[in-house]
Amino acid sequence: MSDRHHIHLLPDQLISQIAAGEVIERPASVLKELIENSIDAGATAIEIRLDGGGIRRLCIIDNGSGIPKDELALALTRHATSKIRSLNDLESVRSMGFRGEALASIASVSRLSLSSRTQHQKHAWSIDGNHGVIEPSSGTQGTVVDVHQLFDEIPARRKFLKSEQTEFSHCVNAIERIALAHPQISFRIFHNDKPYKQWLANDIHQRIRDVLGQEFANESLTVENSTAVCSIQGLIIQPSAAKAKTDMQYLYVNHRFVKDKTVSHAIRTAYNDVLHGDRQPAYVLFLEIDPMLVDVNVHPAKSEVRFRDSGAVYRFIHHSISQALAKLGGQSSPLSIDTQPANEHPSPLSATSYSGNQANPAIGAKSNPSYKPAQHSLGFNYDSSWKDIYAPLSIPSKNPTESIQDQPIPDRSNISTVGSSFGGAVSSSTIPSSENTDDFPLGMAIGQLHGIYILAQNKEGLILVDMHAAHERVLYEQLKNLLDQQEIVSQELLVPLTLQISTKQLALIEEYNDKLTEIGLLLKATGPTSIAVRAIPSLLAKGDIETMVRRILYDMEQVGSSSIFTEHRNELLATMACHGSVRANRLLSIDEMNALLRQMEKTERANQCNHGRPTWFTWSLNDLDKLFMRGQ
Numbered sequence: 001m002s003d004r005h006h007i008h009l010l011p012d013q014l015i016s017q018i019a020a021g022e023v024i025e026r027p028a029s030v031l032k033e034l035i036e037n038s039i040d041a042g043a044t045a046i047e048i049r050l051d052g053g054g055i056r057r058l059c060i061i062d063n064g065s066g067i068p069k070d071e072l073a074l075a076l077t078r079h080a081t082s083k084i085r086s087l088n089d090l091e092s093v094r095s096m097g098f099r100g101e102a103l104a105s106i107a108s109v110s111r112l113s114l115s116s117r118t119q120h121q122k123h124a125w126s127i128d129g130n131h132g133v134i135e136p137s138s139g140t141q142g143t144v145v146d147v148h149q150l151f152d153e154i155p156a157r158r159k160f161l162k163s164e165q166t167e168f169s170h171c172v173n174a175i176e177r178i179a180l181a182h183p184q185i186s187f188r189i190f191h192n193d194k195p196y197k198q199w200l201a202n203d204i205h206q207r208i209r210d211v212l213g214q215e216f217a218n219e220s221l222t223v224e225n226s227t228a229v230c231s232i233q234g235l236i237i238q239p240s241a242a243k244a245k246t247d248m249q250y251l252y253v254n255h256r257f258v259k260d261k262t263v264s265h266a267i268r269t270a271y272n273d274v275l276h277g278d279r280q281p282a283y284v285l286f287l288e289i290d291p292m293l294v295d296v297n298v299h300p301a302k303s304e305v306r307f308r309d310s311g312a313v314y315r316f317i318h319h320s321i322s323q324a325l326a327k328l329g330g331q332s333s334p335l336s337i338d339t340q341p342a343n344e345h346p347s348p349l350s351a352t353s354y355s356g357n358q359a360n361p362a363i364g365a366k367s368n369p370s371y372k373p374a375q376h377s378l379g380f381n382y383d384s385s386w387k388d389i390y391a392p393l394s395i396p397s398k399n400p401t402e403s404i405q406d407q408p409i410p411d412r413s414n415i416s417t418v419g420s421s422f423g424g425a426v427s428s429s430t431i432p433s434s435e436n437t438d439d440f441p442l443g444m445a446i447g448q449l450h451g452i453y454i455l456a457q458n459k460e461g462l463i464l465v466d467m468h469a470a471h472e473r474v475l476y477e478q479l480k481n482l483l484d485q486q487e488i489v490s491q492e493l494l495v496p497l498t499l500q501i502s503t504k505q506l507a508l509i510e511e512y513n514d515k516l517t518e519i520g521l522l523l524k525a526t527g528p529t530s531i532a533v534r535a536i537p538s539l540l541a542k543g544d545i546e547t548m549v550r551r552i553l554y555d556m557e558q559v560g561s562s563s564i565f566t567e568h569r570n571e572l573l574a575t576m577a578c579h580g581s582v583r584a585n586r587l588l589s590i591d592e593m594n595a596l597l598r599q600m601e602k603t604e605r606a607n608q609c610n611h612g613r614p615t616w617f618t619w620s621l622n623d624l625d626k627l628f629m630r631g632q
Contacts, residue, residue, distance in 0.1 A: 024105055026161060027054025027150055028170035033102035034145050035178050038062035039185065041143065044201065049190045053164035054171045055150055063142040066118035069125040069134065075114065076129055078104040103129075103145075109157065110150045116143040172197075176211050177257040180250055180284060183207035208235065208284060212248065216282065221328055223285065225320040229293060230313070232320050234285035238328060239271065239612045242279035250284045253294060258305050263287070266314045270321035272570065273476075274605060276612030287317070328607050442601055442616070445593030451585040454593045461620040467588065467596060468581055469609035474599045475539055476577035476610050479519075480570065482539075488520040491538035496524075497545055498532050505553045506531065512556070515565045519576070521549070540580030548579035574610040 024030055031054065038046050041064025051057040067075055078101055106112055112129030115137045124139035151158040161167060168191060179187050183204045189196040199210045209217050219241035224233045237243070251263055263285075271281045295306040307313045442465070443458030454470075456463040482488045501509075509516065509523050509531060516523060520537030533549055540548065555575060559568050582588075588596075600606040600615070609615055625631060 024109055024150075026170060027058055027167050028174040030054070030058060030106055030110075030147055030150065031060070031171050032174045032178070033106065034058075034060040034147075035175065037102065037145075038064055038143065039178070039182060041065045043142065043185060045186045045188075047188045047190070048171075048175060049193075050168060050171060051192055053167035053169075053191075055161060055164060055167055057146070057148050058150075058171070059144065059146045061142065061144045063140070066121070066124075066141055066143055067114075067116040068118050069121065072114065072116065072125060072127040072134055073132055076103050076107055076112075076127065076132070106147060109154055110152070111148040113146045114143065115139055115146075117141050177250060180207060180211055181252045181255045181257065181286070212284070216248070221324045223283075223320055223324045225316070225323065227316065230287065230289040230316060232285060232287050232317065235283060236267075236285070236321060236324055237282040239274040239276070239279075239281075239325070239608055240614050241282075242271075242275055242612065243282050244279065246280045248282035249280075252286045253296075253305050254288060254291065255286070256296065256305075258303055260305060260307075262307065262310045262314050263317050266317035267321050270318050270325060273574075273610060274325060274608045274612050279612060287313075289313075326605055328605075440597065440601065442597040445590050445597060447590075448588055448593065451587055454588070454596065456593070456597055458618075461618060461622075461624060463597075463616055463618050465597070465600070465616040466609075466613070467586075467593075468584055469613050470596060470600050470606065470615040471581040472577050472609045473606050473615060474596070474603050475581050476574055477603050477605070478539060479537070479573045479577055483519065483569070483573065486518070488518070489538045490517075490520045490522060490535040491541045492522075492535045493533065493545075496532040496534045497549075498526060498530060499546060499549065500530050501550075501553060503529060504557065508553065508556050512565070518565075519572070521552070523549070537576070537580070540576060543580030544583070545579075548576055551575050551579060577610060 024033075027050070031048065035046060035048070038060060041062060043062035043064035045063050047061040049057070049059040049061070103112070103114070107129035110129075113126060114129060115124050115126035117124035117137075117139050119141055124137040125134055126137035127134045151161065172189070175187060175189060179185070179199055183206070184201050186201040187197070187199045189198070199207065202210070205217070216237070217235070219238050220235035221238060222234075223236055225231065237248075249264070249267075251258055251260060253260070267281055267283065267285075275281070289307075293308045295308075440458065443456040443463050445454055445456045447455045448467075449455055449464075452467065454463075454465040454467050456465065479488065506525055506529065510525065513523070520535070520540075521533070522535035523531050524534055526532045533545060536543075536545055536548075552572065552575060555568075555572060556564050559571075564572055607615055619627075
């Protein structure tokens with residue numbers, strides 16, 4: 001005989017508790033829903049009071065429009081809302097809430113009381129969320145929602161809560177996410193009756209400084225781009241200041257904090273060529289898009305969205321971030337030249353008349369005295385005599401000291417020398433005049449420091465270049481462009497290089513020989529565990545060939561040979577560029593230094609190497625004067 005249970009309707013209380021399980025996970029979830037209600041009510045000041053990390057009590061007090069007495073009971077009813085009335089309203093919704101479930105769900109898993117007063121009521125009215133009794137109350141215009149003993153009557157849910165301190169941390173994070181998108185609202189936070197934080201109503205610039213700190217603002221780049229249907233504005237971290245974790249990634253779609261894989265992947269991909277190791281980008285980005293083109297009714301917690309054309313959004317975000325990163329130039333001195341007050345060093349984000357209710361938050365950028373423009377996009381007309389001048393960098397001179405005879409060189413026996421192959425090389429003792437440097441953003445070389453750095457002079461002041469990092473970026477971009485056009489030229493080695501490898505690596509070489517040839521490598525088996533390197537890309541002819549080939553074979557084993565030539569193609573080219581670029585302790589002639597500077601000026605993202613390290617810094621004459629206290 002069957003034990004089949006009969007179908008029956010669930011009681012309303014159980015329905016609400018089930019719904020609460022989708023929306024209310026912890027005190028921070030309650031806070032989010034209640035603060036969003038306050039924002040929708042037009043509040044300009046919100047006070048949050050927490051006890052025991054929000055587990056014992058949390059209270060939200062706002063000065064919004066309030067709820068009329070005759071709507072209080074309805075406000076606690078499931079699927080009751082003032083935000084939408086039809087499907088058309090849902091498809092174009094701009095309010096933070098619209099589902100009509102939050103208050104009913106919260107009341108079903110806690111002891112809730114709500115007190116509210118509208119502009120035209122003589123006094124406030126309160127309602128008990130558990131019994132529905134409405135009584136007169138005191139209070140000014142606005143709403144007070146008091147939540148006690150969250151999950152007390154649902155032990156199975158209560159046991160999943162963490163410590164009070166952990167839950168409090170989640171609450172603060174939830175408040176910060178909302179506060180960033182609504183700088184026109186002031187927030188006050190109390191914990192266990194003690195003031196914790198206060199953010200006054202201000203512009204977006206100050207709100208970001210208040211919430212994320214001055215350091216984030218100083219280390220960020222401005223993003224601003226728009227099309228007919230969407231716009232994006234905000235801040236992204238400079239690659240050199242990227243974070244170890246992803247906890248400083250704030251994405252807002254129509255002022256709603258969301259986590260979206262499409263956008264996250266677009267941002268991460270844009271950073272691919274400039275991030276060091278496993279560092280993560282940090283950002284505060286506001287994406288404004290036609291509500292008809294995005295579905296916010298994907299998840300009960302409204303933390304996810306679905307774009308109608310995710311491909312277009314991906315391309316727009318990727319282009320916007322790439323554009324901002326490309327504009328990053330060398331920054332001012334890494335030394336501590338603190339001769340100016342802090343307020344004389346404005347961050348990239350300017351104070352604006354931003355309003356959280358505006359369709360397009362106005363985030364702009366003041367010019368930072370230490371900021372230099374991108375090099376790749378400068379339309380200068382360089383002398384044709386510099387064209388292809390960098391090739392001789394890899395050709396040893398018969399007389400290594402020919403072009404540097406007048407330059408005092410420290411006694412460093414481990415420095416190798418490379419001379420210039422041009423006739424009439426520029427004398428190393430010649431100091432370029434300001435007229436000679438005006439046409440070149442990175443100036444003219446005046447010397448080399450310890451076989452590692454190039455010193456150059458431009459009209460602004462002094463440039464210091466890491467020659468290996470700079471050459472690495474130049475080669476990397478050249479390899480990408482040549483491979484895209486299938487024009488990588490191989491150069492045969494006069495004496496093939498023989499290497500001992502594993503049988504697995506030999507099998508990979510034989511299987512993917514055509515792909516290796518496409519990137520300029522000709523590898524031939526000479527035995528069961530040995531190969532001969534017969535040709536390499538001509539751009540890398542004077543690089544560390546053995547290390548480069550071994551690294552490529554290692555990557556083919558670890559990543560997978562099929563993907564190393566497709567989705568991991570750029571990582572492979574970065575490896576080749578790294579091992580093919582000029583190494584430290586290599587002495588360059590003035591001509592070769594200038595040639596590298598000219599190549600940098602023509603190369604995209606030349607301000608950073610492929611691993612995210614800066615390639616050059618600049619000191620203005622004013623910076624140097626302050627360092628030596630001239631004129632003081």
